[in-house]
Amino acid sequence: MASCARPIFKTKKGINRTIVCQIAERKNEPGWMIDYRLRALEQFERLALPSWGADLSGLDEQDIHYYVQPFKEQHNSWDTVPDEVKNTFEKLGIPQAEQKFLAGVGAQYESEVVYKRLKPEWAQKGVEFMDMSSALVAFPELFRRYFGTVVPLHDNKFAALNSAVWSGGSFVFVPAGVEITVPLQAYFRINSISMGQFERTLIIAEPKARVHYVEGCSAPLYRKSSLHSAVVELIALADAHIRYTTIQNWSSNVYNLVTKRAIAYERAKIEWIDGNFGSKVTMKYPCIVLKGVGSQGQIISIAVASKGQHQDAGGKIIHLAAQTTSNIISKSISKQGGRTSYRGLLKVAPKAVGAKSKVQCEALLLDKNSRSDTYPTLQIDEPLSDIGHEASVSKLSDEQLFYLQSRGLSEQEARAMVVNGFIDAFVKELPMEYAIEINRLIAMHMEGSIG
Amino acid sequence: MQIDKLAIAIGQTLIIQEFSLSVAPGAVHVIMGPNGSGKSSLANALAGHPHYVITKGEFIADGVRLTQSSPCERARAGIFLACQQPVSLPGVSLLMLLTESYRAIKKKDMTLLQMRENIVHALGQLGLDSSFVDRSVNDGFSGGEKKRLEMVQLLILKPSIIILDEIDSGLDVDALALVGNSLHAIRQENPSVRIIIITHYPRLLHYIIPDYVHIMQQGRLILSGTPELSAQVQAYGYDFTRLGK
Numbered sequence: 001m002a003s004c005a006r007p008i009f010k011t012k013k014g015i016n017r018t019i020v021c022q023i024a025e026r027k028n029e030p031g032w033m034i035d036y037r038l039r040a041l042e043q044f045e046r047l048a049l050p051s052w053g054a055d056l057s058g059l060d061e062q063d064i065h066y067y068v069q070p071f072k073e074q075h076n077s078w079d080t081v082p083d084e085v086k087n088t089f090e091k092l093g094i095p096q097a098e099q100k101f102l103a104g105v106g107a108q109y110e111s112e113v114v115y116k117r118l119k120p121e122w123a124q125k126g127v128e129f130m131d132m133s134s135a136l137v138a139f140p141e142l143f144r145r146y147f148g149t150v151v152p153l154h155d156n157k158f159a160a161l162n163s164a165v166w167s168g169g170s171f172v173f174v175p176a177g178v179e180i181t182v183p184l185q186a187y188f189r190i191n192s193i194s195m196g197q198f199e200r201t202l203i204i205a206e207p208k209a210r211v212h213y214v215e216g217c218s219a220p221l222y223r224k225s226s227l228h229s230a231v232v233e234l235i236a237l238a239d240a241h242i243r244y245t246t247i248q249n250w251s252s253n254v255y256n257l258v259t260k261r262a263i264a265y266e267r268a269k270i271e272w273i274d275g276n277f278g279s280k281v282t283m284k285y286p287c288i289v290l291k292g293v294g295s296q297g298q299i300i301s302i303a304v305a306s307k308g309q310h311q312d313a314g315g316k317i318i319h320l321a322a323q324t325t326s327n328i329i330s331k332s333i334s335k336q337g338g339r340t341s342y343r344g345l346l347k348v349a350p351k352a353v354g355a356k357s358k359v360q361c362e363a364l365l366l367d368k369n370s371r372s373d374t375y376p377t378l379q380i381d382e383p384l385s386d387i388g389h390e391a392s393v394s395k396l397s398d399e400q401l402f403y404l405q406s407r408g409l410s411e412q413e414a415r416a417m418v419v420n421g422f423i424d425a426f427v428k429e430l431p432m433e434y435a436i437e438i439n440r441l442i443a444m445h446m447e448g449s450i451g
Numbered sequence: 452m453q454i455d456k457l458a459i460a461i462g463q464t465l466i467i468q469e470f471s472l473s474v475a476p477g478a479v480h481v482i483m484g485p486n487g488s489g490k491s492s493l494a495n496a497l498a499g500h501p502h503y504v505i506t507k508g509e510f511i512a513d514g515v516r517l518t519q520s521s522p523c524e525r526a527r528a529g530i531f532l533a534c535q536q537p538v539s540l541p542g543v544s545l546l547m548l549l550t551e552s553y554r555a556i557k558k559k560d561m562t563l564l565q566m567r568e569n570i571v572h573a574l575g576q577l578g579l580d581s582s583f584v585d586r587s588v589n590d591g592f593s594g595g596e597k598k599r600l601e602m603v604q605l606l607i608l609k610p611s612i613i614i615l616d617e618i619d620s621g622l623d624v625d626a627l628a629l630v631g632n633s634l635h636a637i638r639q640e641n642p643s644v645r646i647i648i649i650t651h652y653p654r655l656l657h658y659i660i661p662d663y664v665h666i667m668q669q670g671r672l673i674l675s676g677t678p679e680l681s682a683q684v685q686a687y688g689y690d691f692t693r694l695g696k
Binding site: 397398399400402403404405406407408409410411413414417418420421422423424425 | 498499500501502521522523525526527530531532534537538540541542543547548551552555556587604608
């Protein structure tokens with residue numbers, strides 16, 4: 001287990017007006033944001049927990065620190081990043097080589113971004129990549145124009161919570177016509193007992209801009225329950241392309257309740273690539289609103305649930321305009337009594353003529369005690385649309401295991417290979433070093449799953 | 452390689468009894484027999500399939516006792532079973548499978564580039580398109596393609612004991628010739644390789660001349676002899692063996 005950094009500032013456990021004001025004051029935020037946070041707090045208190053989905057009864061909202069600031073300042077060079085953070089990255093096996101390869105790394109350690117760098121060539125073209133609090137100061141107008149427009153503060157209880165206590169997360173702005181050819185990357189961790197993490201991410205791609213943002217999460221084991229509740233908003237203006245890749249590997253006591261939503265304008269393209277490992281409960285349904293004519297959306301996700309874990313994940317696509325196309329590929333793996341659910345919404349509004357969508361959910365069960373369910377919702381209000389939905393459940397077969405073992409692989413290696421094959425469609429979409437990390441994660445998750 | 456008085460059971464049912472066979476380095480043995488005589492059960496048991504339990508006897512290869520070993524230990528000891536019905540592995544490419552397999556069996560790495568080249572070469576030997584290197588193993592393949600892919604794996608992994616479980620079924624004449632030629636090449640490269648061919652039909656034996664032919668019936672080895680035995684099976688069927696040579 002990584003040693004914990006000594007925090008510089010920490011709010012008391014629980015949530016109330018005083019705590020929300022403390023967070024805002026700590027960050028020297030403008031009046032409108034303080035007001036926004038307080039309105040969100042009211043919504044959080046008013047809204048009920050979702051009556052559907054995973055069991056959240058083990059969550060105690062008053063037993064969580066809503067803000068922890070670990071380090072004094074941001075670091076703009078790798079040399080000045082604290083050793084503790086570096087060691088954690090080392091343990092996670094993040095290759096050093098990626099520093100040369102990647103455009104920038106914004107790593108969130110506890111609640112703040114502590115490391116940030118963007119290659120000068122992108123900065124010269126007007127690309128902005130920074131933590132949200134800095135963006136609020138640096139680009140007040142731009143920030144206010146888009147913040148909370150995709151996920152409003154009253155959207156759901158946890159979006160309201162995030163809107164009240166958000167801290168950290170990334171702000172990305174790509175000006176018209178700029179194509180960022182290498183992924184922007186951030187790494188998040190929960191690293192303090194009983195500490196919530198409420199990062200907020202806002203990505204704006206102007207017309208014909210292109211960006212791939214990669215976010216990885218990992219957490220070591222803790223004794224007490226922890227809450228992660230992020231909000232991610234993506235805005236792809238006409239002909240823009242945003243791809244957002246997430247790999248989360250939370251420790252098995254984390255409640256991971258995330259609201260991710262994107263809006264695609266004319267001919268814009270949005271892709272959510274979403275990998276969920278670990279956590280106690282995950283409820284996450286990346287959403288794409290296809291608002292502009294000819295816009296496209298794709299969601300590719302995997303979820304792995306083991307003993308005591310419930311991955312309630314899926315995707316939502318809302319076709320509002322004509323000639324919009326979408327595609328969902330959702331894969332889940334359940335083992336040792338774990339439970340996965342696919343929960344999806346596919347909506348085609350009236351007049352979304354020529355809308356096309358294909359949904360594929362595939363579940364793999366590694367043993368008899370595990371469970372997988374599918375809860376698809378289809379609302380098709382335009383007859384001139386083409387919608388396909390396929391769902392399948394397969395089991396790891398003894399014959400597959402024997403075949404691979406007779407080729408020299410151990411039982412564990414054989415299982416990992418079948419599972420890696422199963423999620424191949426997902427892994428193919430990842431940058432190389434993430435694909436390697438996923439294979440390692442799968443191998444780790446297969447440990448002790450024999451018998 | 453020594454098989455000594457083997458008994459094999461599926462669950463509570465004993466399906467093979469008193470089976471003994473000795474295979475010398477470089478020898479080719481053919482095991483024939485009617486459906487249900489236990490040939491495939493023997494092949495699977497030798498490869499360590501968990502459904503086929505060896506309840507008595509010994510199985511020793513190159514001085515290593517493998518009677519109760521796991522399938523991967525047997526593979527690492529040099530045994531390769533070309534399966535009668537190879538399973539499909541969606542999302543697992545031949546390149547991935549053989550890279551991991553090679554590492555596990557040979558205890559050394561081959562670069563992906565080198566492995567790819569070797570596989571493409573082997574695919575060519577079996578008349579398969581080079582695109583198979585990146586395709587999911589056996590996924591959507593015809594019966595004949597699956598059999599040829601088993602041979603490709605053999606060419607790469609170069610085991611010391613080869614068990615071919617009905618490699619010839621589902622193959623057309625041209626594919627059969629390619630399989631036969633590959634076996635020939637394997638023997639030339641490694642003259643001490645031991646080969647056990649399990650088959651219904653003697654047609655593969657036009658391409659590879661066995662040293663011995665054995666006939667199994669009802670879980671027992673009832674007759675052993677020279678290659679002429681297979682010609683007799685061809686001519687008179689398995690019933691002639693009941694009449695006593």
